[in-house]
Amino acid sequence: MIFYDCSTAPNPRRARMFIAEKGLEIESREISIAERQQLSADFLVINPHGTIPVLTTDDGATLTENLAIARYLELLHPDPPLMGSSAREEAEVLMWNAIVEAQGGHPIAEALRNSHPAFENRAIPGPDNHAQVPELAERGFRRVARFFDLLDARLSDSPYLAGDFFSLADISAFVFVDFARVIKMRIPAEHSATQRWFDTISQRPSAAL
Known part of the structure; x- marks a missing residue:
C-alpha cells in the first residue's frame, strides 16, 4: 500500500492519525498542497479529483476519501476498533x-x-x-x-x-x-x-x- 499525504493539511492528518492508532506502517509519499503538487499531471493520474489523502491498496484499488480509507483499514485490521464494536x-x-x-x-x-x-x-x-x-x-x-x-x-x-x-x-x-x-x-x-x-x-x- 502507498499513502499519499500532506503534512500541513487537515484531511491527510485524519488518515495519518487513524493509521498510527492502528499501529500500521504504510509507505507514504508527501504531496505538497502549497506547491500544488496535487494538481500535477503525475498525481492526477492517481487521483483525477486532485485531492488528498489517497491510499492505493495492494490489489490495485485507489481510495480517495477518509471514510473509505478508514473503513478499509478497519476491516483489514480490526484491533484496536476505531469504528465501534457493534x-x-x-x-x-x-x-x-x-x-x-x-x-x-x-x-x-x-x-x-x-x-x-x-x-x-x-x-x-x-x-x-x-x-x-x-x-x-x-x-x-x-x-x-x-x-x-x-x-x-x-x-x-x-x-x-x-x-x-x-x-x-x-x-x-x-x-x-x-x-x-x-x-x-x-x-x-x-x-x-x-x-x-x-x-x-x-x-x-x-x-x-
Whole structure:
C-alpha cells in the first residue's frame, strides 16, 4: 500500500492519525498542497479529483476519501476498533463523523478558502478554479462558532463523541478543532468539556503526527 499525504493539511492528518492508532506502517509519499503538487499531471493520474489523502491498496484499488480509507483499514485490521464494536457503536461513530465533517470541517474550509489570499481562485479543492466569495467566509466563521457549541454540548454528556470509547469521530473532530487556528478560532474559554477532551487526545502519540 502507498499513502499519499500532506503534512500541513487537515484531511491527510485524519488518515495519518487513524493509521498510527492502528499501529500500521504504510509507505507514504508527501504531496505538497502549497506547491500544488496535487494538481500535477503525475498525481492526477492517481487521483483525477486532485485531492488528498489517497491510499492505493495492494490489489490495485485507489481510495480517495477518509471514510473509505478508514473503513478499509478497519476491516483489514480490526484491533484496536476505531469504528465501534457493534452495529450500534458503528452507527454512532459514522453519525458523529458525518456531523463533524458537515458542521466543522466544511465551515472551517469555507472560511479559510474564501478569505485567505493563498486560496485566491482556489475556493474549492480540486482541479477547477473557483473565485472566493466573502459572504461564504463570513458564514463559515459563524458556523464554526456554532460547531464549538455543538461539541461542548455533546462532550458535556459523553467522554468521547460516539460514547465512552475513542473513535474515528474523535480523530476527525480533534483535527478540525486544531486546524481552526488557521482562521484564528480556538476552543472558547467557557467550553471546559471540549478542552478536557482535546487535552486528553493531545496526549495520544498519534496526535503529534
